Amino acid sequence: MKGMRLLLLGCLAVLLIAAGCTTTQQATGDVGILYTKGTGPMPTLLATKQIDGYIAWQPFVEVAPVAGIGRVITYSGNLPPDDRWKNHPCCVLTSRTDFMNSNPAFVDAMGAATILATRYINDHQSEAADITAEWLAGKGNFTYGNITVSSVEILERSFPTVKFVNEPSEQWMGGQLEFVYALRELGTITGTLKNTTDDQTKALLFDTGPYDRAMAMINASSIAVPPAEANPVGVGYLLSDHHASLFVAVKKWQYFNDTYGIALKPEDPTATRPDLVDLLVKGQKVATLKLIPADAGPQLMQLAATKTIQMAYVGNPPAISAIDQGTPLKILMALNNEGSGVVVVTSSPATDWDSFVQWAKERSAAGKPIVMAAPGKGSIQDVMLRYALEESGLSVKEVQA
Amino acid sequence: MRRPLGILLPILILIVWEIAARFINNQFILPRLETVLPVLLSPTIDILGTGSLLHNAMVSLERVGAGFLVALAIAIPLGVGMGWSRRLDALADTTIQLLRPIPPLAWGPLAIAWFSVGINSMIFIIFLGAFFPILLNTIDGVRAIKKTWVEVAQTLGASERQVLAKVVLPGAAPTIWTGLRVGFGIAWMCVIAAEWLPGTTSGLGYLTLYAYNFGQMHYIIAGMITIGIIGIAFDLLFRSVEDRWFCWRGLER
Numbered sequence: 001m002k003g004m005r006l007l008l009l010g011c012l013a014v015l016l017i018a019a020g021c022t023t024t025q026q027a028t029g030d031v032g033i034l035y036t037k038g039t040g041p042m043p044t045l046l047a048t049k050q051i052d053g054y055i056a057w058q059p060f061v062e063v064a065p066v067a068g069i070g071r072v073i074t075y076s077g078n079l080p081p082d083d084r085w086k087n088h089p090c091c092v093l094t095s096r097t098d099f100m101n102s103n104p105a106f107v108d109a110m111g112a113a114t115i116l117a118t119r120y121i122n123d124h125q126s127e128a129a130d131i132t133a134e135w136l137a138g139k140g141n142f143t144y145g146n147i148t149v150s151s152v153e154i155l156e157r158s159f160p161t162v163k164f165v166n167e168p169s170e171q172w173m174g175g176q177l178e179f180v181y182a183l184r185e186l187g188t189i190t191g192t193l194k195n196t197t198d199d200q201t202k203a204l205l206f207d208t209g210p211y212d213r214a215m216a217m218i219n220a221s222s223i224a225v226p227p228a229e230a231n232p233v234g235v236g237y238l239l240s241d242h243h244a245s246l247f248v249a250v251k252k253w254q255y256f257n258d259t260y261g262i263a264l265k266p267e268d269p270t271a272t273r274p275d276l277v278d279l280l281v282k283g284q285k286v287a288t289l290k291l292i293p294a295d296a297g298p299q300l301m302q303l304a305a306t307k308t309i310q311m312a313y314v315g316n317p318p319a320i321s322a323i324d325q326g327t328p329l330k331i332l333m334a335l336n337n338e339g340s341g342v343v344v345v346t347s348s349p350a351t352d353w354d355s356f357v358q359w360a361k362e363r364s365a366a367g368k369p370i371v372m373a374a375p376g377k378g379s380i381q382d383v384m385l386r387y388a389l390e391e392s393g394l395s396v397k398e399v400q401a
Numbered sequence: 402m403r404r405p406l407g408i409l410l411p412i413l414i415l416i417v418w419e420i421a422a423r424f425i426n427n428q429f430i431l432p433r434l435e436t437v438l439p440v441l442l443s444p445t446i447d448i449l450g451t452g453s454l455l456h457n458a459m460v461s462l463e464r465v466g467a468g469f470l471v472a473l474a475i476a477i478p479l480g481v482g483m484g485w486s487r488r489l490d491a492l493a494d495t496t497i498q499l500l501r502p503i504p505p506l507a508w509g510p511l512a513i514a515w516f517s518v519g520i521n522s523m524i525f526i527i528f529l530g531a532f533f534p535i536l537l538n539t540i541d542g543v544r545a546i547k548k549t550w551v552e553v554a555q556t557l558g559a560s561e562r563q564v565l566a567k568v569v570l571p572g573a574a575p576t577i578w579t580g581l582r583v584g585f586g587i588a589w590m591c592v593i594a595a596e597w598l599p600g601t602t603s604g605l606g607y608l609t610l611y612a613y614n615f616g617q618m619h620y621i622i623a624g625m626i627t628i629g630i631i632g633i634a635f636d637l638l639f640r641s642v643e644d645r646w647f648c649w650r651g652l653e654r
Contacts, residue, residue, distance in 0.1 A: 040614045047430070060614065139450070142615050142617060144428055145432075272450035292600040293602065302510070302599075308518055
């Protein structure tokens with residue numbers, strides 16, 4: 001089978017060359033991209049020299065330098081072209097539309113809890129990093145050979161590289177549209193968003209109503225009590241500090257309850273990573289939330305498509321793809337901007353983007369193009385790395401396993 | 402003499418492991434023994450906020466127990482039926498042969514859609530792992546019952562129900578037990594895979610996968626060793642029951 005395929009490819013190449021239609025790219029080198037379905041395998045692949053670097057979301061960017069296996073050459077906001085990715089949108093809060101329509105007050109309250117937690121993160125960054133280290137690793141230590149590092153230290157390194165914001169501003173929506181264009185180019189958008197105008201796309205993607213109403217309630221210092229939910233509400237999230245607003249809202253529930261009259265109270269206060277929390281508004285229990293973590297966004301969107309979860313903290317491309325594929329879902333607000341980074345293996349001569357590009361070109365010219373890992377095709381990290389590489393005169397080839 | 406020999410190889414492996422780990426000096430390829438042993442020796446200490454080794458082992462065992470019991474409850478009656486009645490066998494055999502080669506984990510996406518995230522999806526996957534070995538061994542066991550035994554019972558005036566309960570089931574029990582032993586082993590493997598499904602927050606499988614994210618290979622290996630030890634323990638348990646109750650199988654000619 002494989003031999004046959006190679007033979008066919010060979011014939012095709014000969015035909016193309018004979019016909020004079022070899023590609024006319026100006027690219028001066030190739031870079032391979034390997035998709036690892038989330039961040040899990042990245043440190044191992046890097047440490048065993050199977051990849052030359054990776055692009056990931058935090059805190060997995062910091063794992064490489066701390067473990068002594070890699071070096072961060074740039075964070076995502078500084079990727080070329082200049083200012084193109086400054087404040088780039090990243091994770092978003094989403095809800096199924098049928099759920100929003102039947103439980104509008106609940107969704108508004110969740111919006112308010114998220115906004116208040118984001119404010120808390122920005123005012124208490126070090127405490128928020130601490131809370132996130134507890135959620136992600138029970139504040140445990142990571143051991144890398146002779147090196148032992150506290151998870152708190154890793155999170156404290158990663159937190160300043162993430163910008164926690166919620167406002168679904170026009171500029172932010174513009175940034176989201178960039179991802180729609182990129183996903184169209186990648187060929188992963190094939191459904192309702194395939195040929196829409198920008199206005200149509202925005203109408204399909206966003207519903208900023210919950211954000212506006214949540215802000216109004218916060219400004220009026222009074223959160224409306226939603227009707228009680230009969231069934232538990234599924235809320236998905238990723239184990240990343242991008243979703244710290246959820247962790248902070250749960251771990252600091254007492255503070256939010258006392259200060260604002262809204263809280264996500266864990267049913268088991270001793271759990272490091274609670275999976276059942278109660279939404280309390282003005283001291284009344286409104287609903288039980290089932291918090292469901294996943295390895296990557298597409299998994300969460302599958303859970304949303306099957307109604308296993310009603311709301312999700314998730315990266316924007318998986319949300320865009322889900323809407324494109326017909327999942328009744330809306331993006332309600334931002335959770336964070338930026339917060340990803342590019343890592344290269346310690347033995348690489350690259351120290352910044354320019355020297356990275358030079359290294360990639362040299363390796364390509366020597367017939368051994370570098371291989372970079374990305375969490376998944378069409379992920380934020382994949383899109384940004386592709387754009388940045390192409391901007392720097394490198395072409396991207398998917399590595400086939 | 403067998404015991405000391407059986408212990409010798411694991412000790413050798415440990416020595417070679419430690420030498421190799423020092424030589425390779427890359428904990429992602431092979432972490433040193435001294436990073437793994439403390440994890441195993443303090444099984445009640447929390448790991449990365451996921452709970453202790455002991456706690457996660459118990460969680461995994463509960464899941465396997467539940468899936469295994471469901472498999473047993475369905476596979477044994479169905480197996481006896483298929484082994485006893487040619488018509489039932491003809492009806493069900495093709496379907497079972499069709500479903501059997503599908504790896505339980507391939508059912509993951511459907512399991513989540515049908516049973517939603519959590520324990521029910523995992524039980525379904527464990528059930529699939531344990532079901533087929535139990536079923537096939539039960540069918541074989543029933544078919545291998547000597548015709549003469551059944552005929553003797555019938556001549557003495559036993560009803561079909563009595564034949565099944567007093568001759569067929571006890572006669573097939575050793576083979577069924579082998580099916581249970583194999584089924585439990587496969588179920589134990591499946592729980593690890595089932596715990597890789599999204600939405601899981603505990604269990605030995607989840608623990609190893611979660612440690613992977615942070616490159617914590619020593620936790621992964623400690624988890625693997627625990628999985629192995631529990632696997633052996635249950636296999637020994639099944640075997641000792643086999644030796645005690647079903648030793649007549651070898652004697653009967």
